[in-house]
Amino acid sequence: MTPPEQTPRSSVTRAVHWEGDDLADRDQPPGIAFHVLDDDRRLTTHYRVVLRAGAGR
Incomplete structure (x- = not known):
């Protein structure tokens, strides 16, 4: 299963x-x-914070 390339x-x-x-x-x-x-058929959910470009690292 491939994750989506774009999200809402x-x-x-x-x-x-x-x-x-x-x-x-x-x-x-x-x-x-x-x-x-x-x-x-085990479901794992990974959560990530969405930062603006240039923010964070």
């Missing part, structure tokens, strides 16, 4: 119910999840 863009991170009453946290960077299904 997100500008905010949606908060989950235990993080408070706000629907979105505009201070957190957006993230992306890659789901990998192996030959034994």
Whole structure:
């Protein structure tokens, strides 16, 4: 299975119910999840933070 080459863009991170009453946290960077299904049909999810070009490293 090949991961997608492009993904939809997100500008905010949606908060989950235990993080408070706000629907979105505009201070957190957006993230992306890659789901990998192996030959034994085990699903592994890898999460990455999406940074702007030039940010981070």
